[in-house]
Amino acid sequence: MGQVKVSINDRSYTVACGDGEEDHVRELASYxxxxxxxxxxxxxxxxxxxxxxxxxxxxxxxxxxxxxKTKMLEQEIDNLSGSRASAVERTREAEDSVADVLDDAARRIEELARRIEAA
Known part of the structure; x- marks a missing residue:
């Protein structure tokens, strides 16, 4: 177990800390x-x-x-995550709709091409 000497208000104190935590304790004492x-x-x-x-x-x-502030930011992150999930779902739905429209258009074009070839 480590020990650190710190100074608070011009008085020295010896503080015990975990090994490797000495610099952190000094920073805290300085603050x-x-x-x-x-x-x-x-x-x-x-x-x-x-x-x-x-x-x-x-x-x-x-x-x-x-x-x-951390709690507010976590709440904002949760809200943004929910918004993102909703936007992803709307994007998927829009992609599906566009795919359906393109499939329908392709069928019509193929049908028109067959009619033109038959004529």
Whole structure:
């Protein structure tokens, strides 16, 4: 099991993680640190616990928005997939109709050709 040292609000923390996840944990900690530092500039140093709580709420809000957008996009994909299936079916029906018309026209032409040859 790996361990990573990260810095949040100028304080170092050692965090355990799975082997190979060290870089990802560092990136996540860096993102949290940016949120905390931004909050500290806005509201001042109100304590690590409060800054981390506020940063956590901001990140949770971002996650909530992202999940909502993902759900909307999945719904849109489902709608488009349904529309595509409907369009494919209409295309098949149109192709069948065109094929029937062409078959009928070919029969008429063959019949006319036989009449002309017989005359």
């Amino acid at each position: 949290i640190n940016k949120q905390v530092m931004g909050l500290a500039q806005e509201v001042g140093q109100v304590g690590d616990a409060r800054l981390l709580l506020m940063a956590g709420l901001m990140v949770a809000d971002e996650l909530s928005d992202a999940l909502q």
